[in-house]
Amino acid sequence: MRRLLLLTSLLLFTVGCAVVQSSEDGATDAAREVAEKAGERLYGQRQRTAEEVGRSASGIDGVEVLQVTGTSTHDGDGIDVIVRTSGSAYNKWVDADEVTVQRCFAVRVSPKSQWRAEPRDVDCPDGPPLTFSPPPEPPRLPYEELRAKLPRVPEGGRVDEAEVRRRLAALDLHPAIRTEVKADGGRVGVLLSVKGNGFDAQNCLLARVAPGATEVWTPPRIQRMPGEGGCTVGNALDPMPPPH
Numbered sequence: 001m002r003r004l005l006l007l008t009s010l011l012l013f014t015v016g017c018a019v020v021q022s023s024e025d026g027a028t029d030a031a032r033e034v035a036e037k038a039g040e041r042l043y044g045q046r047q048r049t050a051e052e053v054g055r056s057a058s059g060i061d062g063v064e065v066l067q068v069t070g071t072s073t074h075d076g077d078g079i080d081v082i083v084r085t086s087g088s089a090y091n092k093w094v095d096a097d098e099v100t101v102q103r104c105f106a107v108r109v110s111p112k113s114q115w116r117a118e119p120r121d122v123d124c125p126d127g128p129p130l131t132f133s134p135p136p137e138p139p140r141l142p143y144e145e146l147r148a149k150l151p152r153v154p155e156g157g158r159v160d161e162a163e164v165r166r167r168l169a170a171l172d173l174h175p176a177i178r179t180e181v182k183a184d185g186g187r188v189g190v191l192l193s194v195k196g197n198g199f200d201a202q203n204c205l206l207a208r209v210a211p212g213a214t215e216v217w218t219p220p221r222i223q224r225m226p227g228e229g230g231c232t233v234g235n236a237l238d239p240m241p242p243p244h
Contacts, residue, residue: 023091023099034062035105035119039082042109045117047074053109054134057081064129071100084124113230138194139174140204147216155212164188164209180233189236204231
């Protein structure tokens with residue numbers, strides 16, 4: 001009987017240990033969750049260089065970038081980023097104090113990657129976290145210059161698309177500024193824009209030259225977000241209603 005009770009107690013202890021997670025394991029899971037969220041932030045189909053991916057990863061809270069391999073998200077297997085994250089956990093049944101750990105994980109960034117793919121556990125490379133130079137400042141869009149340069153057409157007059165294009169060319173715009181001109185219904189729409197990062201609001205200027213009115217404006221931020229269609233020449237010709 002005594003032996004039976006001893007075996008039963010041992011079995012209960014073993015089962016209990018199997019289901020009770022140590023604080024270190026919990027802290028590791030917390031560190032892995034930070035790496036998973038970083039993978040979600042980096043996920044996307046847009047082509048990016050290793051520098052761009054590394055810079056984006058280094059800007060995520062709680063993430064240190066230790067290594068970046070690959071040249072482009074669209075070349076070969078894409079880009080692998082080794083990140084170091086930390087996590088904390090406390091299990092009063094196992095440990096006396098809260099446990100904090102640092103762990104390293106590999107996150108792959110490629111159009112072939114799966115959404116919410118689990119990062120791979122890896123050894124931390126030697127050396128300090130990588131640093132990345134800030135991205136180049138986009139050129140300023142010439143609001144005042146564009147407003148002053150575009151032609152004013154009187155009521156009942158005719159807008160000359162070729163003249164609008166000549167006025168734009170005279171601005172000698174920065175090569176990174178894309179221009180688009182379109183005529184429709186006796187009006188001419190103009191778009192000036194710079195390439196966005198695919199996540200934040202794009203920077204653009206719209207203008208419309210019509211008999212009796214020449215207007216230049218920047219669409220509201222919400223309309224300049226990716227997929228909203230605010231930075232299009234169509235929005236210059238027929239502006240979207242203001243957001244509520």
